[in-house]
Amino acid sequence: MSTALPIRPVLHSEWIKIRSLRGSLAALIAVPAATVGIQALAAAAIGQSERGALGEDPLFASYYGILWGQIAAMAFGTTTLAAEFHNGALRTSLAAVPGRTRFYLSKMTVIGGLALAVGLVTGFLTFVAGQAFMGPYALHLGDPGSYRAVVGSGLYLALIALLAAGLTALLRSGALVLSLLIPLLLMVSFIVGAATGGVAEFLPDRAGQLVMHGAPGDHLGPWSGLGVLALWAGAALAGGWLAVRRRAA
Numbered sequence: 598m599s600t601a602l603p604i605r606p607v608l609h610s611e612w613i614k615i616r617s618l619r620g621s622l623a624a625l626i627a628v629p630a631a632t633v634g635i636q637a638l639a640a641a642a643i644g645q646s647e648r649g650a651l652g653e654d655p656l657f658a659s660y661y662g663i664l665w666g667q668i669a670a671m672a673f674g675t676t677t678l679a680a681e682f683h684n685g686a687l688r689t690s691l692a693a694v695p696g697r698t699r700f701y702l703s704k705m706t707v708i709g710g711l712a713l714a715v716g717l718v719t720g721f722l723t724f725v726a727g728q729a730f731m732g733p734y735a736l737h738l739g740d741p742g743s744y745r746a747v748v749g750s751g752l753y754l755a756l757i758a759l760l761a762a763g764l765t766a767l768l769r770s771g772a773l774v775l776s777l778l779i780p781l782l783l784m785v786s787f788i789v790g791a792a793t794g795g796v797a798e799f800l801p802d803r804a805g806q807l808v809m810h811g812a813p814g815d816h817l818g819p820w821s822g823l824g825v826l827a828l829w830a831g832a833a834l835a836g837g838w839l840a841v842r843r844r845a846a
Contacts, residue, residue, distance in 0.1 A: 604703065607694055611707040618680055624673035625711060628754060629719040632666030636723045640730035648734055655734070656742050656811035659724050660750055663809070664783070666719060667802070670712060670754045671778050674761030677708055678837075679771030701766070701841045705834060709759050716754030720747040742811050742819075749808030749823060756805060756823070757782075760830040766837025769844075798822070801829040 615621050639661050643650045651658035681687045681704075694700040724747055728735040736743060764774045782802040789797045797803050798814045807814050807822030817825060 604699070607699060607703040608707055610693070611704050612711075614680070615677055615707065615711065618676065620676040621673055621680070624669050624676055625715055627669035628666050628673065628712075628715050629722060631669050632660075632662040632719050633722045633726050634662070635665050636660070636662030636727040637730060640727045644727070644730050645732040645734065650734075654811050655736060656740075656746055657806070657809050659727050659736060659743075660720075660746065660806075660809045662723055662727070663750060663753070663806075666723075667754060667757050667782060668779060670716070670758040671761040671775060671782075673712060674708055674758035674763075675765045675771035675774045678704070678762045678765035679769075682769045697842050698838065701838050705759060705762060708762050709755050712758035713751055713755035717748065717751035719754065720750035723750065745819060746809045749819065752823060753805045753808060753826065756826050756830045757801075760801060760826075760833045763830065763833030763835075763837040767833065767840045769840070799825055801826050804829075 615625075636659070639651060649655070649658075651661050681690060690700060691697060694703070724736075724738070724743065728737070738744065738747075761774055761778060764778070765771050768774055781800075786797055786800045786803050789800065798807070798816050803814075804817060804822040805826030807817055808819040810819065813819065814822060
């Protein structure tokens with residue numbers, strides 16, 4: 598007879614952990630707060646000054662705030678994993694759930710599920726709140742690409758959270774992961790993009806954000822770009838899984 602725990606209690610225990618970690622819960626709440634808030638403030642401040650004030654692509658301009666919301670998504674992924682590597686928490690977790698793969702997949706399922714749910718709500722609210730201040734330059738739900746951008750932005754935030762979580766499992770340091778990812782997503786991709794052109798499309802943020810663009814990139818379309826981000830996240834998750842399986846707790 599198998600002694601493995603049913604999956605539902607394991608998932609529930611991971612949700613309890615996240616709910617009890619103030620840093621993780623605060624980061625999750627910050628995803629919509631930062632994204633929607635900054636989008637609304639930017640639109641209210643300059644959205645009606647001239648066409649294209651928030652960017653040449655009006656659809657992607659509807660998600661200006663996601664540049665900051667993604668930092669909160671990264672913080673959610675990193676803090677949730679990093680908590681396992683402090684004060685012997687991982688040993689306790691593995692004593693309760695002896696199967697390392699089951700433990701890891703359960704944790705990532707909860708992180709991804711919560712990030713996706715919050716991300717989808719964030720995507721919808723960001724679009725609606727931002728366009729409310731755009732006056733004659735406003736887009737509307739039903740305009741070309743709008744529903745894709747709403748759903749894609751939620752998927753983007755979930756994949757960013759999983760990318761950060763996988764890297765944290767691999768490196769065992771949330772601070773190190775954030776110190777690598779934040780400059781990569783906020784500065785390096787723009788510098789590389791200016792220097793190399795289309796090659797930057799294959800970086801995780803540039804590729805994933807194409808789903809929120811009105812026009813395809815030079816090499817990738819909206820969904821293929823999101824697929825490239827999914828490959829980055831999958832590689833990080835695979836590396837994290839190997840690290841959790843092979844390293845001592």
